[in-house]
Amino acid sequence: MRTTLLAATLVAAMPINALQSMAWQGVARAQTAPAPKVSQQISDGVVRLGFLLDMSGPYADVTGPGSAAAARMAVEDFGGTVLGAPVEVVVADHQNKPDIAATTARAWFDTGGVDAILDVAASATALAAADIARAKNKVIVFNGPGAVRLTNEACSPVSVHWAYDTYALANSTAQATVKAGGDSWFFVTADYAFGQDLERDASAVVKAQGGTVRGSVRVPLNTADFSSFLLQAQGSGAKVVGLANAGADTTNAIKQAAEFGLTQGGQKLAGLLVYISDVHSLGLKATQGMLLTEGFYWDLDDETRAWSKRYFERVGKMPNMSQAGVYSTVMHYLKAVRKAGTDETGPVMQAMRDTPVDDFYARGGRIREDGRMVHDMYLFEVKKPEESKGPWDLYRLVATVPGDKAFQPLSASRCPLVKK
The missing domain is CATH 3.40.50.2300 (Response regulator)
Structure with a gap:
């Protein structure tokens, strides 16, 4: 039985100072049973996953609420916890502004307890957030953006480009x-x-x-x-x-x-x-x-149809490659935390690279040294x-x-x- 179900989302049309002070607050967890003992290797007793999305602008339909829903599905399907720690999803609207993406990422990493950012919608905002993740030595993964420079000039040891690129x-x-x-x-x-x-x-x-x-x-x-x-x-x-x-x-x-x-x-x-x-x-x-x-x-095969039907029941439309990629990313990240026995960036990134991606999204996918997940x-x-x-x-x-x-x-x- 799942011990913890995620129920928290920050969305936004709120000013950036509110995002800085509130983006990590108001995260509610509904527990159906006493929480198990948390591994001491989980930094603050919680694994927090951040998503910087376009929730109301030109990319809201292709990322936005649909990507947030896919992330929650993955956490629930994983069981709600990893190494005994509850898993939380935090979502913010960057309004397609690189400065908001960078400021929110910095606040999440510095004081918000976010362990990894697993999507940043749009390329300019992704590049801004990637700089912060590199400086803070935190995992960051991209499904919404397509700029190939994310795995070229802007590549880093902590970033992965998952779904597609230009x-x-x-x-x-x-x-x-x-x-x-x-x-x-x-x-x-x-x-x-x-x-x-x-x-x-x-x-x-x-x-x-x-x-x-x-x-x-x-x-x-x-x-x-x-x-x-x-x-x-x-x-x-x-x-x-x-x-x-x-x-x-x-x-x-x-x-x-x-x-x-x-x-x-x-x-x-x-x-x-x-x-x-x-x-x-x-x-x-x-x-x-x-x-x-x-x-x-x-509609590629039985597995894609089965997952997409569940997504459709929740969201009311079929998923696209970025939204399905978010689900795949969250599952892969949580498996890596479990395999590494910690949410520390270095061991988790190594486990992500060492483990093939083999799910309904990618069969035999692999993460190269430039951060490209090849599928x-x-x-x-x-x-x-x-x-x-x-x-x-x-x-x-x-x-x-x-x-x-x-x-x-x-x-x-x-x-x-x-x-x-």
Whole structure:
């Protein structure tokens, strides 16, 4: 019987001073039996897991409450305790501001008793939090952000990049699109670390395949009106308009591209980070035929379907790769704490690296020296409306891309931890 069930979440539209003083408070634990004796190797008698998410902004639908729910599911499924210590989840809204992400991470580590941060939504905020984790020697894992620099220039001994990255997305989607005849590109790019990395990586793949890049335009985060940017894309005459953005920015761009008649005019959209929730929201009529890459799909096999059904019952929608990745991350971290016999960073990181990731999310996954968790990626084509058998039956599997082919090879790594 589970001795401890987690019930605590901090969310936020609250000022940063409130986050600093309250982010670790109000965490309630409902106990159904006397707590067992806690191992002396658990620093303060509690294992606290932090999640810095976008709870109300452009990435709230693809991370946010859904990622927090996945974290709680994992803690409950693990049994609520590890080494006799209760496990708590603490959640804060960083509002997509790197300074808030950094300040909250510092406060959590310094006085909040947070042992590890197991997701930071968006790349700019992730890079800011990663600097704090490195300085404080605390574990930090990323599922929501995609910037490949997290395992290159910004790699560290305490960080792991779990779900996907810009290299894997660009490598799989751009290759398939160019091979299908889309050999000239124009990029509509989110103007921050993630978008810039995604454009760079996709451009390199397009050129390596013999294609050309006719230009790009940088778009501020959370832009509502894409008209001027899409007009530039139309004017370029490129066969493919690559959307190097995510979340609400991607769905807004796709909707407005349809209104502008961009695809009707012969150009093809390539969503370089498209989540299942985006496709579901936009509908198959608007997205049919689009090629996209994901690290997880709820309908891959019996295990993914079983877990996703439980998630759906709790959240009311199917999980995406980042949300499923959070569950996988929490389970792997707690197993590492149990194996190491402590929540001390060094032994836990070693146990995480030594233990293969083998669950419904990743079969035979492994954490490399640059912090990249290598696992298979999947190239999908969005189904036509008449092919779908239900509201979330959205993808047709085109190819499984082995992890060692999907992610950047270590020979090309810019991470100083990689020995060459």
